[in-house]
Amino acid sequence: MTLAEFEGIAPNSTDVAIASANGSGTLLDPKQIRISRPGPDASVSTLLRPEQHPPAWVERLVREEIPAKDDYGLIKLETLVRFAQACSALPDRTPKPYYGVGDDATIGAEWDIGQFHVGIQVGNDPALDSIIFEVDRGEPEESDNVGILPALMLSILPD
């Protein structure tokens, strides 16, 4: 299995719309997550496609837990939104990842699933966005197409 096998089945980024909205950070409905923080840009909602049912941990991770780990307030709102987009199409049985905020203003999330390791990185600088896939602690394979995460996860998660 290689990352290249998933490049053709990743959703196009335009499939996920981003809309600005006012509000204090509430769950609008099961298909919509609103991320907000104080400041002039108030809030951003990530509108999910109708068939998307993100894992239950996604909303809290994006709205509370990652911002709480951002000790220096490095992560921009749009970075959080892109991270939410990457996770929102994951199979709903996807376990909660190990996550962190790097000193280089990136959000990292990683999963150890059996013999597989999957990691993603989403940065204030989109050029830093990356996904890695590793088997049996071998050399990690990398792609800059974070959109392949759901298809990759689907292929390695146990039934």
Next chain:
Amino acid sequence: MAAEIPDEIPPDCTVYRLAKKEDIKPDGTPKSSCFSDKAEEDGSSNYMSVFFSDEIQTAGKSVLDLQQAWGADKYTVLAFRAADLREQGERLWRDAIDEFPGHGACKRANSANRTLPQKRNLAKIARVAPELL
């Protein structure tokens, strides 16, 4: 800096990296996000902060002192061999700070930002300092 400390970091020197305890996974491997360079706009210290064992020992300090200086309740200390970091393509140099002896820098040898696979490879060779176990 004491006269007996060489500018060049010896290959067998232990290189320490502070990490939050919550960023160590149950199998003992740190998260890849532990190994980022600082994103400082002026670029003055756009590197990953580390500490070198030779200077720490010469100053009469220990790994436990390093951990306690940042808070033993929150932080642990990861250890590498300098030679292993260089083998991964990292460059090391001394850059003293007032807070604790032995401070230095770790940066890709080509000065580029560390990529996610490079961070992951550092995570795989990092170990919690034996003195803390």
